[in-house]
Amino acid sequence: MDFQVKMFARARDLADADSVTVALSGSCTIADLRRALSEQYPALQPVMTNLLIAVDNQYATDEMPIAPQAEIACFPPVSGG
Amino acid sequence: MNDDLKRYSRQILFAPIGEAGQERLRASRVLLCGCGALGTVIAETLTRAGVGHLRIVDRDFVDLSNLQRQVLFDELDVEERLPKVIAASQKLKAINHQVTLEPIVADIDHTNILEFARGVDLILDGTDNFEIRFLINDASLETGIPWIYAGCLGSHGQFMTIFPNQSACLRCLMDQVPDPGTTQTCDTAGILGPTVSILASFQCVEALKILTGHADEIEPMLTIIDIWQTTFRRMSLADLRDRADCPACQHGERLWLSGRAGSQTTVLCGRNAVQVSPSERKTLDLDQLAERLATAGEIQANPFLLRFRLTNSETELTIFRDGRAIVQGTDDAAVAKGLYARYVGN
Numbered sequence: 001m002d003f004q005v006k007m008f009a010r011a012r013d014l015a016d017a018d019s020v021t022v023a024l025s026g027s028c029t030i031a032d033l034r035r036a037l038s039e040q041y042p043a044l045q046p047v048m049t050n051l052l053i054a055v056d057n058q059y060a061t062d063e064m065p066i067a068p069q070a071e072i073a074c075f076p077p078v079s080g081g
Numbered sequence: 082m083n084d085d086l087k088r089y090s091r092q093i094l095f096a097p098i099g100e101a102g103q104e105r106l107r108a109s110r111v112l113l114c115g116c117g118a119l120g121t122v123i124a125e126t127l128t129r130a131g132v133g134h135l136r137i138v139d140r141d142f143v144d145l146s147n148l149q150r151q152v153l154f155d156e157l158d159v160e161e162r163l164p165k166v167i168a169a170s171q172k173l174k175a176i177n178h179q180v181t182l183e184p185i186v187a188d189i190d191h192t193n194i195l196e197f198a199r200g201v202d203l204i205l206d207g208t209d210n211f212e213i214r215f216l217i218n219d220a221s222l223e224t225g226i227p228w229i230y231a232g233c234l235g236s237h238g239q240f241m242t243i244f245p246n247q248s249a250c251l252r253c254l255m256d257q258v259p260d261p262g263t264t265q266t267c268d269t270a271g272i273l274g275p276t277v278s279i280l281a282s283f284q285c286v287e288a289l290k291i292l293t294g295h296a297d298e299i300e301p302m303l304t305i306i307d308i309w310q311t312t313f314r315r316m317s318l319a320d321l322r323d324r325a326d327c328p329a330c331q332h333g334e335r336l337w338l339s340g341r342a343g344s345q346t347t348v349l350c351g352r353n354a355v356q357v358s359p360s361e362r363k364t365l366d367l368d369q370l371a372e373r374l375a376t377a378g379e380i381q382a383n384p385f386l387l388r389f390r391l392t393n394s395e396t397e398l399t400i401f402r403d404g405r406a407i408v409q410g411t412d413d414a415a416v417a418k419g420l421y422a423r424y425v426g427n
Contacts, residue, residue: 009237050259054316075305078232078239080267081119081209
């Protein structure tokens with residue numbers, strides 16, 4: 001199944017796109033999405049470990065399943081100040 | 082209206098605050114950790130708003146590159162190499178003599194943070210790295226004092242308010258400090274002044290709500306802003322604390338407050354150098370780091386280490402693959418830690 005994933009802040013810079021399409025086969029949890037993002041968009045690897053992922057504007061933990069029509073968004077933690 | 086309150090008349094007219102809220106604000110005490118970009122905006126805003134007692138802690142001196150966004154400093158402060166908290170308090174005193182200011186020049190660490198937090202109602206994050214934010218998070222959980230996180234970089238930033246043991250904490254959101262070298266810093270990726278002032282202003286609104294008795298109006302959210310793209314998003318953290326099984330806020334682990342996590346420094350005697358080691362050994366991608374640092378100075382690399390000399394400076398960082406760095410050109414552990422956070426990351 002294909003998922004649209006919206007990219008924000010440094011994730012957007014690294015992906016060089018407002019959103020990317022991720023193909024998942026079999027189980028569709030946030031952990032699966034992370035793995036697929038790393039494989040299909042290696043440019044995102046520097047931020048992957050701590051990447052915050054929201055599903056329908058709710059913080060999503062790794063074991064959470066993703067519904068087909070869900071809105072997915074990614075935000076890396078921001079350190080400066 | 083009481084004479085002392087007249088200067089706040091416009092704020093008092095704002096219905097949710099009123100005279101009662103203003104009095105509560107005057108009776109409140111705040112700890113501000115860090116007096117740089119976020120910190121100066123927070124300090125000025127809360128001083129003008131009439132907070133009662135403002136304790137500001139920072140380890141750094143004013144540098145020319147600060148003036149673009151650190152609103153309380155000027156060229157004279159740079160010339161005099163004044164500690165940031167001292168330069169800031171001079172300005173703040175002239176803005177509002179009613180506020181009790183307590184500037185402290187110090188490096189916040191696990192040995193002193195509880196002392197700094199003693200007796201305050203709220204902790205504001207004006208720092209620039211995750212290591213210290215995890216320490217603030219531990220101190221907040223330990224003392225029950227709420228704190229307000231914000232981070233900003235380039236044109237984007239994020240903020241959230243943490244009510245310890247009630248709402249999700251920083252560690253519910255991130256189990257670990259991002260690896261050294263994987264987060265960008267303002268010194269490598271740049272920062273716009275308005276990014277800072279917008280994020281710091283949001284922190285101040287949250288602070289005003291808490292200090293005037295409206296904490297219940299703060300929703301458990303992480304707010305993410307990009308001012309160049311003009312985007313504003315909120316991510317709900319509503320039931321995260323129940324879901325996350327957080328080692329810090331559910332199981333009482335205090336990795337940073339106990340000193341078990343956090344970078345360690347050793348002054349290398351007679352060498353005018355300090356070694357900074359992350360407490361857990363990590364493997365750095367030196368090529369990636371070299372690419373990031375190329376805009377900020379001169380790089381020399383071999384397979385084992387990377388030497389980085391800052392532009393127009395005698396300071397040199399030798400960064401090892403295991404995350405250690407030797408900072409040449411200082412014997413001050415706090416300065417070395419600052420440079421490490423700034424150029425290598427958290």
